[in-house]
Amino acid sequence: MSEIELPKFSPELNLLIACSRWPFNESVEREIQRCAAVPIDWSRFLGWIRRNRIAPLVYYNLRQASCPLIPEIAVTPVQSEAAHNARRVLTQIAEATRMTRLLADAGIQSMIIKGPVLSLLAFGDPTLRESHDIDLVIDPAQLLHVDRLMTQAGYRRIAPEVDFTLFQYTVYQRWRCQSCYYLDSVDLFLEIHWRLTSNSQLMPPGKTMLCTQQVAVGAAKFSTLTDEELFLYLCVHGSVHVWFRLKWLADVAALLQRLRPENIERIASRAQTLGLDRPFYVALILAHRLMAAPVPSDILANALGDRATRRLVIAGCKALNWRGSPGEPSDTPWFNTWLSWHAFRLKPELRYRLRELLGQMCSPEDWARVGLPEQLFFLYLPLRPLSWATRKIRQLVSR
Numbered sequence: 001m002s003e004i005e006l007p008k009f010s011p012e013l014n015l016l017i018a019c020s021r022w023p024f025n026e027s028v029e030r031e032i033q034r035c036a037a038v039p040i041d042w043s044r045f046l047g048w049i050r051r052n053r054i055a056p057l058v059y060y061n062l063r064q065a066s067c068p069l070i071p072e073i074a075v076t077p078v079q080s081e082a083a084h085n086a087r088r089v090l091t092q093i094a095e096a097t098r099m100t101r102l103l104a105d106a107g108i109q110s111m112i113i114k115g116p117v118l119s120l121l122a123f124g125d126p127t128l129r130e131s132h133d134i135d136l137v138i139d140p141a142q143l144l145h146v147d148r149l150m151t152q153a154g155y156r157r158i159a160p161e162v163d164f165t166l167f168q169y170t171v172y173q174r175w176r177c178q179s180c181y182y183l184d185s186v187d188l189f190l191e192i193h194w195r196l197t198s199n200s201q202l203m204p205p206g207k208t209m210l211c212t213q214q215v216a217v218g219a220a221k222f223s224t225l226t227d228e229e230l231f232l233y234l235c236v237h238g239s240v241h242v243w244f245r246l247k248w249l250a251d252v253a254a255l256l257q258r259l260r261p262e263n264i265e266r267i268a269s270r271a272q273t274l275g276l277d278r279p280f281y282v283a284l285i286l287a288h289r290l291m292a293a294p295v296p297s298d299i300l301a302n303a304l305g306d307r308a309t310r311r312l313v314i315a316g317c318k319a320l321n322w323r324g325s326p327g328e329p330s331d332t333p334w335f336n337t338w339l340s341w342h343a344f345r346l347k348p349e350l351r352y353r354l355r356e357l358l359g360q361m362c363s364p365e366d367w368a369r370v371g372l373p374e375q376l377f378f379l380y381l382p383l384r385p386l387s388w389a390t391r392k393i394r395q396l397v398s399r
Contacts, residue, residue: 004310006289007317010324011038012045019058020246021291022123022254029065036069046077047326052246053130055081060128086127089116091186096134097220102153108146111137112222117215122254126217130247133189140194143173155181155190160364167374168367175362196233198359201352203236228267231255232276239279242342243286243316244329252283253291261296268299275347281309286316308345315342333396
């Protein structure tokens with residue numbers, strides 16, 4: 001087994017990683033104390049927490065550790081954000097209940113992914129995972145119907161903001177996987193997904209989402225992916241975003257603590273069948289090395305032996321520690337371009353990479369800027385690089 005030399009992180013990020021391990025035990029407590037024993041810039045530590053959207057889990061572990069080296073000025077803001085998240089989660093549960101019932105009454109089945117349901121499965125508490133929106137998965141054939149129901153329920157679509165023609169909606173549905181809606185009355189975001197990934201060659205719809213389970217969250221019951229399907233999806237989701245938020249890795253690491261070795265073996269076999277070895281292996285290595293999550297030794301050896309996986313692991317560390325700053329990575333000039341480039345490395349198949357290229361060329365913003373008739377819609381493809389270059393130049397000038 002070949003080890004990977006991971007990049008070094010700042011003391012503040014190291015402490016955050018220690019505070020994000022699960023479950024809390026003596027080993028986690030010792031690691032928190034060790035990382036807190038070096039000089040810490042507490043404002044940067046708080047910045048790293050905000051950037052990684054992981055305050056509830058960090059606060060839980062800080063409260064359990066009661067480490068005297070961590071001052072109240074660092075704990076109090078985290079406590080406040082954890083309390084705010086708990087209130088937001090209760091609102092999300094109530095609204096998810098309302099919307100799943102509304103869809104069911106219209107004959108539309110839906111499934112919730114991530115959010116409070118994932119928090120309950122991973123951490124045993126729906127409020128320990130910071131949740132910014134509700135994610136509902138629906139049948140793509142029902143998308144237009146669901147869009148109308150969302151409007152009737154008081155939501156407005158905020159992404160994409162473009163008013164589509166039916167033809168444009170069909171194109172968008174083919175190349176993307178979600179739309180985002182906002183409910184002003186309760187300050188809540190809800191995303192409607194019709195696939196788990198924009199690139200249909202990454203997680204083919206006909207081969208995923210087939211197995212679901214019912215999860216009770218308080219008095220409500222929601223349908224979600226089975227543990228094994230959910231775990232594989234989280235590996236892919238984190239890899240698509242190159243693991244730039246620690247919360248995604250904390251989810252994977254927490255699930256690894258409760259999944260049995262035979263579960264991991266089945267997930268490994270499933271990943272190989274779907275060609276998802278790289279996202280699966282990257283998640284295991286990062287969860288093991290950074291979060292001390294248990295991984296079967298034979299699977300870990302296979303993961304470490306794959307050269308492409310090793311490069312993606314280093315890329316994940318780079319994204320997590322982007323420019324060594326606790327600022328939002330997507331606010332920097334080239335981060336999103338860098339993410340887009342790494343998407344081509346998740347699968348080696350030509351079909352997947354061609355689909356990725358065409359998907360990245362799909363831009364509703366371009367449709368709004370330059371109106372072309374259906375007969376000339378193909379011209380958006382060569383116009384996309386020019387549009388991208390123009391936007392980048394404007395961003396650089398504005399900075």
